Amino acid sequence: MSDTQHFVEIRHARKNYGYIEVLKDISLNVERGQIVAIIGPSGSGKSTLLRAINDLDPLTEGEVWLDGVQVNKKLPHRQYEKHINQMREHVGMVFQHFNLFPHLTVRENVTMAPKLLKGISNEDANKLAEEQLAHVGLLDRIDYYPSRLSGGQKQRCAIARALAMKPKLMLFDEATSALDPELVEEVNLVMKKLAEEHMTMIIVTHEMDFAASVCDRVLFMDQGYVVEEGPPEVVFKNPKEERTRAFLRKHL
Ligand code: ADP
Numbered sequence: 001m002s003d004t005q006h007f008v009e010i011r012h013a014r015k016n017y018g019y020i021e022v023l024k025d026i027s028l029n030v031e032r033g034q035i036v037a038i039i040g041p042s043g044s045g046k047s048t049l050l051r052a053i054n055d056l057d058p059l060t061e062g063e064v065w066l067d068g069v070q071v072n073k074k075l076p077h078r079q080y081e082k083h084i085n086q087m088r089e090h091v092g093m094v095f096q097h098f099n100l101f102p103h104l105t106v107r108e109n110v111t112m113a114p115k116l117l118k119g120i121s122n123e124d125a126n127k128l129a130e131e132q133l134a135h136v137g138l139l140d141r142i143d144y145y146p147s148r149l150s151g152g153q154k155q156r157c158a159i160a161r162a163l164a165m166k167p168k169l170m171l172f173d174e175a176t177s178a179l180d181p182e183l184v185e186e187v188n189l190v191m192k193k194l195a196e197e198h199m200t201m202i203i204v205t206h207e208m209d210f211a212a213s214v215c216d217r218v219l220f221m222d223q224g225y226v227v228e229e230g231p232p233e234v235v236f237k238n239p240k241e242e243r244t245r246a247f248l249r250k251h252l
Pocket residue numbers: 017022040041042043044045046047048049
């Protein structure tokens with residue numbers, strides 16, 4: 001049952017922290033298989049918007065829909081917990097700072113959620129881990145602890161961990177910002193591969209070249225607004241808004 005037409009739909013999203021409004025009436029649709037980049041200065045609300053999609057930062061007002069189901073439904077507490085956990089199984093998130101479990105091996109990091117949340121057997125979980133780690137080129141590190149991985153390897157492990165839940169949607173919040181420059185490319189390549197496989201992705205990034213080469217659409221945010229959005233060749237080469245131009249002068 002659905003009364004939405006879009007795969008991801010954000011309707012009139014507002015978010016307040018106390019008196020400060022950090023998201024100001026944002027509406028956004030993403031279609032299945034689309035790859036959307038969100039760019040904009042620090043503090044413009046990019047992370048808050050991304051986190052609102054799986055209700056990690058609940059909106060003050062507005063609705064988020066994923067594949068025909070409202071994510072931020074008003075429900076009694078226990079029903080809501082069940083509902084949101086189910087929704088979050090469909091949404092993979094990758095953060096700037098990896099957030100791997102340091103006391104677990106790469107394999108255990110990848111198998112933990114599917115075992116815990118989907119109750120799959122050890123054998124199936126191991127197969128899944130091997131498959132996902134091969135996909136991100138990390139199979140040879142399967143029994144390492146995160147402390148023995150490079151930043152790029154840690155991030156690829158975090159991506160494999162998210163993919164192991166077979167998400168419908170992947171959210172990336174500055175996944176390469178904490179990496180040394182020479183490690184950025186190996187992570188970008190994994191994201192490009194996902195793009196070629198038509199994974200639906202929303203990617204917050206400072207890397208304009210990457211956004212231009214991988215994304216179908218670019219959204220420029222400033223001070224809680226979506227100032228401008230469009231295909232990368234328009235937003236990057238021929239932006240309409242002065243604020244977008246000023247930002248791009250600094251970042252291109
Ligand atoms: P971006 O990711 O674009 O840098 P954020 O979404 O992290 O921006 O933050 C948007 C604004 O919301 C910033 O002004 C930030 O200080 C504020 N903010 C974010 N999280 C909180 C919080 N938990 N409490 C209060 N203010 C917050």
